[in-house]
Amino acid sequence: MTPTLRRAFESALLFWLVVTLTFCLVHLAPGDATDLLVPPGASAADIERLRSSFGLDAPMWQQYVRWTSRVLAGDLGTSFATGEAVGDVLRRALPITLGLGLVSLALTFLIGTAVGLWQAQHAGSRGDRLATTIGITLFAAPSFWLALALVAVFTYVASRSGWPVWLRLPAMGVETPASTLNGLARLSDIARHAVLPVTVLSLIGAAGLARYARATALELLHSDWVRTGRAKGLSSGAVMRRHVLANARPPLIVLLALSLPGTVAGSVFVESVFAWPGMGRTMLASIGARDYPVLMGVTLVYAAIVIVANWLSDVATVWADPRRRS
Amino acid sequence: MTRGARLAVWALALTVVASIIVPALARRDPLAIEDVIARRLLPPLATNPDGGWHLLGTDRFGRDLFIRTLLAARISLFVGLAGSVLAGVLGVLIGAVSGWSGRAIDRALMSLTDTFLAIPRLVLLLLCVALWSPGLVTVVVVLAATGWMSVARLVRSEVQGLRHTAFVEGARALGTLEVRTLLRHVLPNALGPALVAVTLGVGNAILLESGLAFLGLGVQPPTPSWGNMIAGGRDIIVTAPWVALAPGLAVIATVLLCTVVGDAFHQRLLGHARPPVDP
Numbered sequence: 210m211t212p213t214l215r216r217a218f219e220s221a222l223l224f225w226l227v228v229t230l231t232f233c234l235v236h237l238a239p240g241d242a243t244d245l246l247v248p249p250g251a252s253a254a255d256i257e258r259l260r261s262s263f264g265l266d267a268p269m270w271q272q273y274v275r276w277t278s279r280v281l282a283g284d285l286g287t288s289f290a291t292g293e294a295v296g297d298v299l300r301r302a303l304p305i306t307l308g309l310g311l312v313s314l315a316l317t318f319l320i321g322t323a324v325g326l327w328q329a330q331h332a333g334s335r336g337d338r339l340a341t342t343i344g345i346t347l348f349a350a351p352s353f354w355l356a357l358a359l360v361a362v363f364t365y366v367a368s369r370s371g372w373p374v375w376l377r378l379p380a381m382g383v384e385t386p387a388s389t390l391n392g393l394a395r396l397s398d399i400a401r402h403a404v405l406p407v408t409v410l411s412l413i414g415a416a417g418l419a420r421y422a423r424a425t426a427l428e429l430l431h432s433d434w435v436r437t438g439r440a441k442g443l444s445s446g447a448v449m450r451r452h453v454l455a456n457a458r459p460p461l462i463v464l465l466a467l468s469l470p471g472t473v474a475g476s477v478f479v480e481s482v483f484a485w486p487g488m489g490r491t492m493l494a495s496i497g498a499r500d501y502p503v504l505m506g507v508t509l510v511y512a513a514i515v516i517v518a519n520w521l522s523d524v525a526t527v528w529a530d531p532r533r534r535s
Numbered sequence: 536m537t538r539g540a541r542l543a544v545w546a547l548a549l550t551v552v553a554s555i556i557v558p559a560l561a562r563r564d565p566l567a568i569e570d571v572i573a574r575r576l577l578p579p580l581a582t583n584p585d586g587g588w589h590l591l592g593t594d595r596f597g598r599d600l601f602i603r604t605l606l607a608a609r610i611s612l613f614v615g616l617a618g619s620v621l622a623g624v625l626g627v628l629i630g631a632v633s634g635w636s637g638r639a640i641d642r643a644l645m646s647l648t649d650t651f652l653a654i655p656r657l658v659l660l661l662l663c664v665a666l667w668s669p670g671l672v673t674v675v676v677v678l679a680a681t682g683w684m685s686v687a688r689l690v691r692s693e694v695q696g697l698r699h700t701a702f703v704e705g706a707r708a709l710g711t712l713e714v715r716t717l718l719r720h721v722l723p724n725a726l727g728p729a730l731v732a733v734t735l736g737v738g739n740a741i742l743l744e745s746g747l748a749f750l751g752l753g754v755q756p757p758t759p760s761w762g763n764m765i766a767g768g769r770d771i772i773v774t775a776p777w778v779a780l781a782p783g784l785a786v787i788a789t790v791l792l793c794t795v796v797g798d799a800f801h802q803r804l805l806g807h808a809r810p811p812v813d814p
Contacts, residue, residue, distance in 0.1 A: 226650040231662070238666030349790035351742055353749050354765055354783035357772050365773035474655035478746060482769075492658070493750060496665035504662065511658045 216523070220516050227512040228280050231505050232273055263289065280509065286502040290495075295506040298491060303510065305383065306480070306487035310473040313407050317414030317472075318465050324415065325422025326449060326457075332427055340419070347416035353478040356409045360482070363405060378404050381484045406479045410472060421464060425457045459529040466522035470515040540799030543792045550789065554608035561602050569597070576775045591781045594767060604781050607759040611789070614671065614754070615741035618678030622740075623733035625679055626686025627726070633687065634694030634725075635717050645691070648684045656681050660743060664752045674753050678740050686729050686736075693725035731801045731809075738793030745786050761786045 260266045264275065279286065285295035324344075328337045347355075360380040367377040379385070384399050429435060430453060438448045477489030484490070488507055495503035527533045577583060579592040579600075591600040633644040651659065663677040697703055698721070706716045741761075747753030748762025749769075756763050761782040768779030801809040 223649060223653055226646060227653050230650050230654075234662060235666060345791060345794060346787060349738065349742075349787045349794065351745050351749070351762075351765070351783065351786055353746065354779065354786065357765070357769060357779055358783070361772045361776045365776075470655045474657045477657060477661070478749070481750060492661060496661060496752070499665075504665065508654060508658055508662055511655055512653045515653050515655060 216520065220520065223516060224509075224512065225277070225281070228277055228509065229273075231508050231512075232276055235501055235505060236269060236272070276505075285506040285509070288495075288500055288503050290498040290500040290503070295502045298503055299488075299506055299510055302486060302488045302491045305485055306473055306476055306489065309403070309406060309410065309476055309479070309485065309487065310469065312403070313410035313414060313476075314465060314469060314472055316407065316411035317418055317468075318461070320411060320415040321418025322422050322454075322457075322461060325419040326426050326454065328419065328423040329426035329430060329453075330445070330449065332423075337423075341423075344416040344419055347412055348420075350413070351478070352409055352413055352475060353482050355412065356405070356479055356482040359405050359408060378402075380405060383485055402483075406476075406483045406485060409479050410476060413475075414468065414472060417468075418461070418464065422457060422461060425460060426453050429453045429456050459526060462525045462529045463522045466518050466525050469518040469521070470511065473514055474511060537799060540795055543795040543799075547789070547792050547796065550608055550792075551612060554605045554612065558602050558606045558609075561599070576771070576778070578775075579777050592775075592777045594764075594778050595771065595775075600764075600778065600781050603759045603764060604761070604785050607761045607764055607782060608785065608789075610671070610754055610758065610760045611741050611744060611762075611786070614674055614678070614744045614760075615737045615789075615793075617675045618682065618740040618744070619733050619736035621675065621679035622682030622736060623686050623729055626683035626732075627690050627722070627729050629683060630687035630690025630729075631694050631717060631722055631725070634691035635698065635721065641691075644687075648687055651681070652684050657743070657746070660747065661750075661752065664747055669747075669752050669755060671754055671758075674744055674747060678743060682736060682740065686732050689728040689732060690725055693728060694721055697721050697724055727804050731797065731804055734800045735794065735797035735809075738790040738797070741786065741793070742790055745782075 257266070264272060267275075276286075283296075285299070287294050288298060291298075324340055328340050331337050363376065363378040364380045366372075379402050383402055384390075384395065385402075388395070388398060390398050432452075435448055435452050438452050439445075443451075473488070476485075476487065477492065479485070480487045480489035481493060488510065491503065492507045494500070495507065575593060575595050575597045577589050577593040577597075579590065580588075581592060582588050583593070583597075587599075589599050589601065591604065593599055594603070629644055629648070633641045633648075654662075659681045660677055663680060664673060667673045667677075694717075703716060703720055706720050711720075744753055744760065745762030745765065748760045749766045751763075751766065753762055754760040756767070764782035765779045765786075768775065768777075768782075772779055798809050801807075
């Protein structure tokens with residue numbers, strides 16, 4: 210078997226295991242969806258009818274076989290709560306979360322690398338120590354608390370102390386409700402709404418990445434080829450770009466790919482605070498309503514993101530590092 | 536140990552002692568709600584009509600935030616410690632069995648580990664918490680059930696490395712029981728990385744606990760936890776920001792201290808600084 214084929218086979222197997230694990234977890238739990246959906250006065254016969262309409266009365270193994278074969282065929286079932294196809298619910302939520310996550314990751318990379326490299330160049334200075342302290346503090350902060358703090362500053366303080374309009378940022382939703390904006394105007398409205406959520410996610414991400422970038426660059430700065438570069442009279446900028454960044458980039462890109470699932474999952478809190486109707490809010494809503502098909506669907510999408518990210522990190526290693534291409 | 540790490544240990548110890556002693560000294564029952572109109576949402580350092588003084592102000596029910604933050608510290612520290620330690624124990628067990636037995640058992644256990652790792656921890660946590668009724672015990676159990684994988688991998692590779700060392704072969708040659716060899720000769724030498732992972736896991740568990748409580752899926756009010764205190768200040772963040780401020784700063788400080796202690800522990804036990812990102 211070629212490595213690519215083997216890799217694909219392993220990924221498929223892993224996905225099937227996740228499907229099984231999700232099924233086990235959901236069905237091991239006490240109670241089921243009918244507990245919440247039936248009105249208080251429902252008779253036992255009514256409850257039984259509802260259970261059988263969801264297929265919850267079939268033996269466990271039959272439910273498992275039916276669910277697995279349907280999932281592997283791409284059908285995630287219909288929502289218990291709304292009757293909508295789970296695929297449609299996810300198709301609406303996924304772009305919002307992925308957009309938020311990918312924009313944040315891009316900013317994370319830019320800010321994290323820049324700060325980390327600057328710190329490595331000025332290692333031991335007051336600025337370096339300050340940046341390290343800010344970084345580990347941000348890393349220790351709960352994202353939902355940071356989000357609330359930003360809301361307090363950019364909506365409350367901003368309007369109270371008369372900050373310019375572009376600094377008074379909206380704290381709710383993806384865009385202005387019932388707006389009639391089109392094209393560029395709509396895009397800039399969405400961008401304004403995205404500033405605070407993206408800031409929270411990329412600040413926390415950049416704090417982690419900067420720490421790694423600093424350590425990597427510091428190690429590279431002590432290498433022979435950097436000393437040679439300096440000895441032959443290269444400017445410090447050229448040394449940084451050609452000799453340090455070029456070598457630090459591959460591991461940073463791999464790290465970025467591996468942090469995609471964490472960022473996407475971590476947006477649960479940000480989506481909750483800023484009322485973004487993405488995957489996180491969908492998951493929280495399905496938890497509240499005991500909407501098993503949606504809950505399992507969301508979990509599987511997150512697992513798929515992990516598997517894709519692992520694969521991406523493998524590809525990125527080869528792509529970003531010419532030495533690995535053969 | 537560096538001075539910073541020693542300070543961090545003392546600060547954590549002080550927090551634990553204060554969280555036990557101070558609420559016990561409070562004149563009023565810290566959970567009681569009385570005279571809400573006169574006492575509610577007093578800003579930090581304000582005095583209430585009875586002359587009582589509130590260092591961090593009061594919440595919407597007129598309860599003193601300083602006492603509540605310390606009460607919540609009991610819960611949050613306990614959950615963080617218990618969750619991380621239980622996850623560590625589970626990880627050591629699975630990792631040791633996996634690394635020691637090899638072949639089919641090893642492959643099965645590692646598939647299980649990979650499957651758990653294929654779902655982001657937060658999602659797995661939410662899934663489990665959602666299915667069982669929320670509360671202190673559920674949160675601890677679920678933190679353990681979703682946090683054992685990295686420890687299991689670390690211990691497995693340590694055990695595999697030790698399996699063919701001279702002293703283990705020697706113990707076997709002397710006819711020592713398999714279980715005794717594993718427990719007495721292999722595990723004590725394989726525990727270092729696991730201990731470091733557990734220490735660093737405490738901060739992470741505290742963060743996750745506060746997150747669950749914030750979403751209403753963790754420790755339930757009226758029992759205070761930092762997460763549900765922040766949730767309580769959420770919709771009044773613009774009129775009374777101090778309600779969410781104090782518990783948030785408490786989480787940041789505690790997680791920071793745990794990380795500093797964990798790093799120092801890493802340096803001391805494993806002989807080199809912790810890499811910025813754990814592999």
